[in-house]
Amino acid sequence: MNTTHYPTAPQNQPIARHTLAVTVDNEPGVLARIAGLFSGRGYNIESLTVSETEHEKHISRITVVTSGTAHIIDQIKAHLDRLVPVHRVVDLTLQGEALERELALVKVVGKGEHRVEAMRLAAAFGARTLDASLTSFVFELTGSTDEIERFIKLMTVVGLTEVSRTGIAAMSRGPEAM
């Protein structure tokens, strides 16, 4: 029985992963406001990608991947929307299967059979070779988060030493623009 003055933590409510696209004024501190909102209210950030998308208008697009119960996701959207520099908040997950891609740079170091296997796997995944030395490769792979995860897992076996990932960029399908 709940004997608190405060709401109990939601129990047995399904936690879903949502991808939100947020357009903001590209002004100093805007990212701190978004990140501060998530940390201050105890929400999760699984991935956060920011870049200016309309240079003249100083508008940036932020893609946040977060997870929570339906109630929490609604709260996150309401709180984001009331931030002063925020133009719009769109829940791409609610709009249907959105396109989600991320880019990873993967450094692999090794010799002999490992080196050959790394090359073969990279080719199989359609990764580009950005840099090669006698003992190393740097591959670039663009794909869904799952694909990148699989690629990294395989590369670990053949000498992965470093990974850099961009986080998710996302867009809804169909003719509708945000």
Place this chain on the structure above:
Amino acid sequence: MSEMMTGAEMVVRALQDQGVEHLFGYPGGAVLPIYDALFQQDKVKHVLVRHEQGAVHAAEGYARSSSGKVGCVLVTSGPGATNAVTGLTDALLDSIPLVVITGQVPTHLIGSDAFQECDTVGITRSCTKHNYLVKSIADLPRILHEAFYVAANGRPGPVVVDIPKDIQFARGSYSRPRDNQHKTYRPTVKGDLNKIRAAVELMAKARKPVFYTGGGVINSGPHASALLRELARLTGFPVTSTLMGLGAYPAADRQWLGMLGMHGTYEANLAMHDCDVMINIGARFDDRITGRLDAFSPGSKKIHIDIDPSSINKNVKIDIGIVGDCAHVLEDMVRIWRETSPQIDKAALTAWWTQIEGWRGRNSLGYKNTTDIIKPQYAVQRLYELTKGRDTYVTTEVGQHQMWAAQYFHFQEPNRWMTSGGLGTMGYGLPAAIGVQMKHPKALVIDIAGEASILMNMQEMSTAVQYRLPVKIFILNNEYMGMVRQWQELLHGGRYSESYSESLPDFVKLAEAYGGHGIRCSDPAKLDDAIMEMIETPRPVIFDCLVAKQENCFPMIPSGKAHNEMILPDFEGDTGEIIDARGKQLV
């Protein structure tokens, strides 16, 4: 039309253009150019406080007692800004519109740990509605005006503008922006008509309805209060309100149930618990209101009107959520109710009122009075009776005295009651009273205080004396941090750890030391005369009212209990047994 001037002059000009008459502040190195510009004009009157926290609370009191006006503050960098943080958080939680201008070290020194430097925008990001660091003189006029727009529109709140000293000296062109529209921040003020219609339909079918109103009605302006009264008259429904909303509905009215929540009346809380339709107008289901959430008004359909979409469905599941300004939504509601003139179930409503009158009959605000010692409830009652009919404003500090003021001082009009609700800031009342008195020089402004709270911003007595502000500090002196003591009695076996106010000053001498007037009273028979003396003294007064030391503030919904499990004042038993082990872990 633009004019060339310095950044400091722009600040003062923008304040003038925004109609600011009073500015509460404290000078320092990083704001000297602005103080210099203030010195050379006489439109904006500066009020010198004694601590920056006092400046912010004074601006809050000023804003709250003059519906719609933004309170303004000017403080220096570093400690000036950090001292303002409590006031900013207070204003954020109670939705009070403020513009707080802070000085900052010159742009090229930002980040170098310069003298009196702090990351003001970083520190205040989570305790303001919005904040700005001005990095170019070209941005200053826009930001200043935007700050006022953001503070006052939508759900009001505090806005900080941090201005480096070199920007204050820099010259640029000032112009007043023509349109008052913000490019991104455009809060919804008109409610969705379909939802309002659905709400009216639900209300019309209600058998046990209740209006639960809050600070949003006050913030929406006097028109919202007038519309609330009209809607209540049209429907005949009972009305209760949060601490923040007192005065929006007249306490003298028959449909008024008194305040609800942790120290609310029996009838208000039971009406909330048993109602079948709850109409929340501008309140936010705060935990002091709801008590145990899973037992909160279990059988009701809930309508919620709020300007902040994030308030809807935040704590309590809502059936009809209407985003909009209270006055706008109430206007539509009243109109639609009149147009449709719905057939309400009169018999059911009569039965509901009979039930409510039964609860009212319990007289949950009753207390045992005595002739040898002043009961705090009696003191507030007498204060109310003796100030009736006067142009009175009341502020409070935080604690038992605050709840007694809310229970026994009755408000008939909005904007007459200034108290720190959300943050619960001890030390709020005196500076807030100074702000109120500044706005209403002829009014009777009373800070109902506790002897512990008042010491937190006692220094502002000096401000009151300097500006000849005849504020009345009415201290219910029980020599305890009373609410802490009460909780220790209820929750911690009566072990009064650090809650006794040892070594209190002689408040009468203290008043005199500041240049005010001191009164002490400990005899119920002499209380009326003493209060009259206070009212008639045209100077700041500290009234040291010695009251019963261990009086508890009842009624009370204890931690971990629901609305229908209140402790009433006639409770006889061991108060230490009321709250179970799990409830004791809560606040």
